[in-house]
Amino acid sequence: MNPASVPEPSAELLSRAAAVRRSAMALGQLSDAARRAALGAMADALAADQQAILAANQADLDAAAAEGLAEALVARLKLDATKLSGAIEGVRQVAALADPIGVRQLHTELDAGLVLERVSVPLGVLGVIFEARPDAVMQIAALAIRSGNGALLKGGREAARSCAAIMAALKRGLAASSASADALELLTSREESLALLKLDGLVDLIIPRGSNALVRFIQDNTRIPVLGHADGICHLYIDAAADLGEALRVAIDSKTQYPAACNAIETLLLHQQIAGPFLGEAIPAFAAAGVELRGDAPSMALGVSHAASDDDWSSEYSDLILAVKVVEGVEEALEHIRRYGSRHTDAICTRDGAVADRFLAAVDSAGVYLNCSTRFADGFRYGFGAEVGISTQTLPPRGPVGLEGLVTYRYRLRGQGHIAADYASGTRQFSHRSLPL
Amino acid sequence: MNPASVPEPSAELLSRAAAVRRSAMALGQLSDAARRAALGAMADALAADQQAILAANQADLDAAAAEGLAEALVARLKLDATKLSGAIEGVRQVAALADPIGVRQLHTELDAGLVLERVSVPLGVLGVIFEARPDAVMQIAALAIRSGNGALLKGGREAARSCAAIMAALKRGLAASSASADALELLTSREESLALLKLDGLVDLIIPRGSNALVRFIQDNTRIPVLGHADGICHLYIDAAADLGEALRVAIDSKTQYPAACNAIETLLLHQQIAGPFLGEAIPAFAAAGVELRGDAPSMALGVSHAASDDDWSSEYSDLILAVKVVEGVEEALEHIRRYGSRHTDAICTRDGAVADRFLAAVDSAGVYLNCSTRFADGFRYGFGAEVGISTQTLPPRGPVGLEGLVTYRYRLRGQGHIAADYASGTRQFSHRSLPL
Numbered sequence: 001m002n003p004a005s006v007p008e009p010s011a012e013l014l015s016r017a018a019a020v021r022r023s024a025m026a027l028g029q030l031s032d033a034a035r036r037a038a039l040g041a042m043a044d045a046l047a048a049d050q051q052a053i054l055a056a057n058q059a060d061l062d063a064a065a066a067e068g069l070a071e072a073l074v075a076r077l078k079l080d081a082t083k084l085s086g087a088i089e090g091v092r093q094v095a096a097l098a099d100p101i102g103v104r105q106l107h108t109e110l111d112a113g114l115v116l117e118r119v120s121v122p123l124g125v126l127g128v129i130f131e132a133r134p135d136a137v138m139q140i141a142a143l144a145i146r147s148g149n150g151a152l153l154k155g156g157r158e159a160a161r162s163c164a165a166i167m168a169a170l171k172r173g174l175a176a177s178s179a180s181a182d183a184l185e186l187l188t189s190r191e192e193s194l195a196l197l198k199l200d201g202l203v204d205l206i207i208p209r210g211s212n213a214l215v216r217f218i219q220d221n222t223r224i225p226v227l228g229h230a231d232g233i234c235h236l237y238i239d240a241a242a243d244l245g246e247a248l249r250v251a252i253d254s255k256t257q258y259p260a261a262c263n264a265i266e267t268l269l270l271h272q273q274i275a276g277p278f279l280g281e282a283i284p285a286f287a288a289a290g291v292e293l294r295g296d297a298p299s300m301a302l303g304v305s306h307a308a309s310d311d312d313w314s315s316e317y318s319d320l321i322l323a324v325k326v327v328e329g330v331e332e333a334l335e336h337i338r339r340y341g342s343r344h345t346d347a348i349c350t351r352d353g354a355v356a357d358r359f360l361a362a363v364d365s366a367g368v369y370l371n372c373s374t375r376f377a378d379g380f381r382y383g384f385g386a387e388v389g390i391s392t393q394t395l396p397p398r399g400p401v402g403l404e405g406l407v408t409y410r411y412r413l414r415g416q417g418h419i420a421a422d423y424a425s426g427t428r429q430f431s432h433r434s435l436p437l
Numbered sequence: 438m439n440p441a442s443v444p445e446p447s448a449e450l451l452s453r454a455a456a457v458r459r460s461a462m463a464l465g466q467l468s469d470a471a472r473r474a475a476l477g478a479m480a481d482a483l484a485a486d487q488q489a490i491l492a493a494n495q496a497d498l499d500a501a502a503a504e505g506l507a508e509a510l511v512a513r514l515k516l517d518a519t520k521l522s523g524a525i526e527g528v529r530q531v532a533a534l535a536d537p538i539g540v541r542q543l544h545t546e547l548d549a550g551l552v553l554e555r556v557s558v559p560l561g562v563l564g565v566i567f568e569a570r571p572d573a574v575m576q577i578a579a580l581a582i583r584s585g586n587g588a589l590l591k592g593g594r595e596a597a598r599s600c601a602a603i604m605a606a607l608k609r610g611l612a613a614s615s616a617s618a619d620a621l622e623l624l625t626s627r628e629e630s631l632a633l634l635k636l637d638g639l640v641d642l643i644i645p646r647g648s649n650a651l652v653r654f655i656q657d658n659t660r661i662p663v664l665g666h667a668d669g670i671c672h673l674y675i676d677a678a679a680d681l682g683e684a685l686r687v688a689i690d691s692k693t694q695y696p697a698a699c700n701a702i703e704t705l706l707l708h709q710q711i712a713g714p715f716l717g718e719a720i721p722a723f724a725a726a727g728v729e730l731r732g733d734a735p736s737m738a739l740g741v742s743h744a745a746s747d748d749d750w751s752s753e754y755s756d757l758i759l760a761v762k763v764v765e766g767v768e769e770a771l772e773h774i775r776r777y778g779s780r781h782t783d784a785i786c787t788r789d790g791a792v793a794d795r796f797l798a799a800v801d802s803a804g805v806y807l808n809c810s811t812r813f814a815d816g817f818r819y820g821f822g823a824e825v826g827i828s829t830q831t832l833p834p835r836g837p838v839g840l841e842g843l844v845t846y847r848y849r850l851r852g853q854g855h856i857a858a859d860y861a862s863g864t865r866q867f868s869h870r871s872l873p874l
Contacts, residue, residue, distance in 0.1 A: 025775075029798055108820050114809060116819060123831055124801065204831040219660045223653075225832050246854035253856035338462075360849050361466055364561065372551060372852025381860070382553060382848070383545050383869035394560055394641040395662050396833065399848050411819070411836050412797050415809025417683035419690035423818070432820035 006221050009195040016185055017152060017202040021125050023180035024150030028122040030178060032099040038145055038177035039095035045173030046088045046138065049165065053084060056165035057134065064158055076133045077158055087135045090386070094142040097385040100403040101148050107435040111428060113416040115435070120407045122148030123204040127196045127224065129154045130209035134162035140207070141170050141184055143388055147406040150183040152203065154193035164188075197222035205406075207388055212316075227401065229392035231316050231342040232262025234374045237269040237333040237359065238278060239350035246371065247349035248282055253373040254347065256289045260318045262390060263345050263367075263377040267313060267323040269333045275326045276302050291320045298326035313340040330355050334362050341365060344392050345377040345399075366392060366399035443658050446632040453622055454589060454639040458562050460617035461587030465559040467615060469536040475582055475614035476532035482610030483525045483575065486602065490521060493602035494571065501595055513570045514595055524572040527823070531579040534822045537840040538585050544872040548865060550853040552872070557844045559585030560641040564633045564661065566591045567646035571599035577644070578607050578621055580825055584843040587620040589640065591630035601625075634659035642843075644825055649753075664838065666829035668753050668779040669699025671811045674706040674770040674796065675715060676787035683808065684786035685719055690810040691784065693726045697755045699827060700782050700804075700814040704750060704760040706770045712763045713739055728757045735763035750777040767792050771799050778802060781829050782814040782836075803829060803836035 009017070027035070046053070057079040064074050079087075106118035126149050130136045137153055144151040155163040163186055171181040187193050196203065197218060206226045208215050215228045236254050238247045254265040270278055279302045286293055294312050295304030304324055312323040313336070327333045330348075337346050345367035348359040356370050367377045377400060379387025384402030391398050397405030422428040446454070464472070483490070494516040501511050516524075543555035563586050567573045574590055581588040592600040600623055608618040624630050633640065634655060643663045645652045652665040673691050675684045691702040707715055716739045723730055731749050732741030741761055749760040750773070764770045767785075774783050782804035785796040793807050804814045814837060816824025821839030828835050834842030859865040 025799065025801065110813070110818065110820065114813075121801075216660075223656045225662070225830065243854070249854060249856055253858050257857045257861065360851075362462065364462065364558075365847070367848045367850065369849070370851045372850055372855040373857045375857035376547070376551075376850055376852075376855070377848075381547065381857070381867065383547065383867065393662065394845050396845055398845055408831050408833050408835055410802070411804045411814075412806070413804065413809055413813055414797075414807040415813075417680070417686060418809040418813070419686055420694045420810045420812035420818070421690050424694065430818065430820065 006194050006197055007191055009198055010191075013192055013195055014199075014202070017125070017199050019182045020150040020152055020185050021202050023182040024122065024125050024148070027145065027150065027179050027183050028101070028148040030148070032102070034178045035099075035146060035148060036095045038174060038179040039091055039142055041177040042142065042145065042170050042173035043088050043091040043095070045169040045176070046091065046166070049169040050081070050084060053162065053165045053169065054079065054081060056161040060159055060161045069158060073158065076131065077162070079134050079162060083135060087138045091138055091142040094146050094386050097146065097403055100146075100407045104437050105409055107437050109431055109433040109435055110413070111418065111431050114413070114418045116411060116413050118409050118411050121410045123406055123408050125150040125152065125203050126406065127152045127199065127203040127206045128209070129193055129196070129206070129214070129218070131156045134159045134166060136209060137163050137166045138170070139386065140388070143386055143403060143406060145174070145179065145183065147403050149406055152185050152187055152196060154187040154196065157190075160188065197224065200224055209389060227389060227391050227393070227397065227405065229262060229342070229344065229390055231392070232264075232344045233267070233314065233316050233340060233342040234263060234265045234344050235267045235269055235333075235337050235341060235346045236265045236374065237327075237330070237337075237346070237348045238271060238274060239330060239348060239352060239355050240271040240273040241352035241355060242271075242274060242349040243351060244274065244278055244281065247278065248285060250347070250349055250371065250373050251282065252285060252289055254375055255286075255291055255322050256320065257373065257375045259320050261375065262316075263374050264318070265322065265347075265374050266315060266317055267325065267336075267340070269336060270299065270324065270326050272298070272326050272328055275299060279303055279324075286322065289320070291322055293322055293324050295324040296326060299324045302326075330358055334359070337363055337365075342392055343394070344390070345369065345374045347372065347374050366390070443631050443634055444628055446635055447628075450629055450632055451636075451639070454562070454636050456619045457587040457589055457622050458639050460620040461559065461562050461585070464582065464587065464616050464620050465538070465585040467585070469539070471615045472536075472583060472585060473532045475611060475616040476528055476579055478614040479579065479582065479607050479610035480525050480528040480532070482606040482613070483528065483603065486606040487518070487521060490599065490602045490606065491516065491518065493598040497596055497598045506595060510595065513568065514599070516571050516599060520572060524575045528575055528579040531583050531823050534583065534840055537583075537844045541874050542846055544874050546868055546870040546872055547850070548855065548868050551850065551855045553848060553850050555846050555848050558847045560843055560845050562587040562589065562640050563843065564589045564636065564640040564643045565646070566630055566633070566643070566651070566655070568593045571596045571603060573646060574600050574603045574623075575607070576823065577825070580823055580840060580843060582611070582616065582620065584840050586843055589622050589624055589633060591624040591633065594627075597625065634661065637661055646826060664826060664828055664830070664834065664842065666699060666779070666781065666827055668829070669701070669781045670704070670751065670753050670777060670779040671700060671702045671781050672704045672706055672770075672774050672778060672783045673702045673811065674764075674767070674774075674783070674785045675708060675711060676767060676785060676789060676792050677708040677710040678789035678792060679708075679711060679786040680788060681711065681715055681718065684715065685722060687784070687786055687808065687810050688719065689722060689726055691812055692723075692728055692759050693757065694810065694812045696757050698812065699753075700811050701755070702759065702784075702811050703752060703754055704762065704773075704777070706773060707736065707761065707763050709735070709763050709765055712736060716740055716761075723759065726757070728759055730759055730761050732761040733763060736761045739763075753779075767795055771796070774800055774802075779829055780831070781827070782806065782811045784809065784811050803827070
């Protein structure tokens with residue numbers, strides 16, 4: 001994909017996006033109960049259409065088989081009755097989450113009768129581009145409507161029939177509620193998904209759920225803010241003062257519990273004093289778990305059989321491969337993470353409080369962990385109920401992003417004829433008195 | 438400026454930016470007191486160098502005179518003893534502001550012995566590009582250091598000598614504190630300021646303080662998040678139920694208190710029922726204040742002498758010109774604002790509570806005001822103590838951005854050997870219990 005290929009939005013897309021925006025504005029005015037009810041209606045409509053959705057998915061699977069689609073993609077595309085029921089239950093769970101909008105974050109009397117408040121409000125319209133997985137349509141639509149946002153969704157071409165069947169049910173559900181069916185739109189062509197990037201003013205946030213290349217392409221071709229992470233190169237540093245049994249358990253879990261996840265570790269950093277005893281137990285344990293270790297020279301001298309090249313330190317394997325490096329101590333570990341890390345999630349195992357504090361303060365990642373698995377970096381595990389994705393950007397929202405990441409805020413100032421000239425001239429003074437939230 | 442002209446960073450710039458980043462990381466580890474002391478040392482060094490700074494500024498002014506620089510630019514460039522003392526006092530005021538970092542925003546027990554917290558931390562390194570005004574160097578440097586951030590600053594070419602003298606003092610101040618002088622760097626060439634846009638991974642936020650064209654160019658040519666606003670097209674809607682005397686005072690202040698500011702109004706929307714009586718008083722009042730009114734046909738019929746063209750509704754005059762339009766009521770006013778507004782600050786004058794609530798809920802701008810001047814949209818007036826700028830982006834930070842906009846957060850998770858597999862298998866369950874902040 002090259003930048004020149006990003007087309008201008010067609011008049012038809014502009015008009016659909018404007019309709020989504022208008023519906024989103026109305027949705028944002030609905031009460032908490034009304035938005036909860038809309039999610040209930042969406043879930044009911046999905047449940048009623050279960051057969052049609054599964055049939056559409058089967059048609060997508062048949063087409064995928066005919067095209068010889070890769071097995072991993074087919075697995076993501078497949079939507080059986082259990083998965084679909086789970087996704088519908090997920091919509092109901094999002095309905096039950098606390099309302100992220102209308103929360104007063106700041107309340108200040110600027111002067112007598114002049115009161116400022118900052119209140120959370122919906123972002124407006126989300127643009128979501130994701131790969132094959134049709135269940136993502138239900139999850140993202142639920143999160144969008146719960147937070148008072150409209151959404152333009154573009155699924156993978158492979159899932160076209162599944163997405164269309166799901167969207168038809170979601171829209172029928174919305175139409176049966178006090179929200180408008182126009183708050184959600186499915187984009188179907190590649191041209192539309194590209195033109196989405198040029199809908200500044202109509203779309204407030206782009207959420208790409210796909211490959212690193214996709215995320216970078218989007219970042220390079222839009223002025224709209226992009227929520228996304230490009231890489232997940234996570235580290236585990238095992239300190240001299242670690243409990244070795246605990247450290248090994250954490251290392252195995254961080255690598256193998258779901259190796260394709262972005263919060264799985266790619267590099268293990270070992271303090272030189274414990275590298276020997278640790279690897280003595282770790283080499284057979286990782287071998288038993290099917291993990292290939294790739295080591296630097298010192299760890300090879302301690303028994304690691306494959307050599308790591310310079311590329312290994314910056315590779316996201318997303319597979320049962322783990323790079324291993326021996327370091328002099330925590331400072332060298334920090335330097336390595338600073339250089340090669342992707343500011344996603346990095347962990348230390350140690351019983352030394354001072355070393356732990358140094359690591360927790362100095363690692364500049366969205367998640368910094370002590371004596372536990374990097375696999376906890378997840379919105380559900382954090383207690384957010386659901387997540388839009390994990391952001392490795394520095395600016396908030398950062399890390400696992402739940403409903404809270406889909407809102408912004410607005411300042412409201414109520415006066416009684418107050419004018420700025422009175423303060424500039426010194427006739428009146430600001431009080432800046434905090435009021436209860 | 439065209440995209441092709443954005444050069445890759447030179448090795449020298451990369452190495453300086455890396456040094457700033459390293460210093461910023463160390464700065465972020467300093468205590469509140471140490472960062473306050475660093476600002477005190479910066480202010481002391483500026484005070485000691487006052488003569489040198491004023492002399493450098495005079496040299497810039499002489500060069501500007503020789504080049505025939507526009508008067509408005511010369512006014513911004515000029516730094517007399519009073520302005521300089523004020524700026525130094527501003528650095529001390531920023532030192533006195535509450536620490537924005539180390540604030541715990543979330544605290545949850547995920548399970549026994551597994552505790553999550555979210556803590557505010559510095560962004561890292563700011564890239565700041567601003568026009569002539571040399572006093573901005575002092576203000577931005579103070580805000581950056583106070584919030585634990587490093588900064589790469591690029592001032593206007595016209596202010597080169599002034600900026601260099603100020604930066605020399607700031608660095609000497611830093612060197613006399615526990616912070617490193619390398620936390621601040623001045624970029625001097627146009628190539629450097631362009632290459633700054635390509636310092637992904639080394640710079641976390643770009644803050645442009647300049648023209649709309651500059652902001653858009655930057656947004657189009659960087660993957661780094663940009664804090665900025667492109668336009669300030671603010672509206673005041675005068676409802677049928679407004680107190681006309683109060684409304685006129687608010688209108689005059691919103692337009693004339695500082696017409697070049699982005700929070701001054703550009704368009705006045707008048708309810709058809711009060712347009713007649715209001716304009717009867719407003720036309721002479723605005724004329725006395727030197728404001729040219731440009732009206733639609735109905736307001737011209739009521740005495741406005743100049744005609745507004747379609748372009749007027751989307752013009753940021755930054756001058757004593759005000760567009761006037763008669764509307765049927767609040768819904769037409771909302772529709773106009775939705776279409777032409779820049780989501781900066783919009784106000785209503787009314788005594789009707791229901792109309793006020795409708796307006797405050799429906800206008801999708803960073804600031805929505807009732808019965809007061811739009812000129813209050815400002816970090817100092819909001820009680821933030823200082824501001825980096827006003828953001829018209831939808832995502833936070835939005836509106837006037839103070840120290841709070843220069844920090845992000847990090848999740849810290851402390852466990853005792855906890856692994857994700859135990860929760861996936863059902864051996865353990867999450868408690869997700871909120872702990873005190």
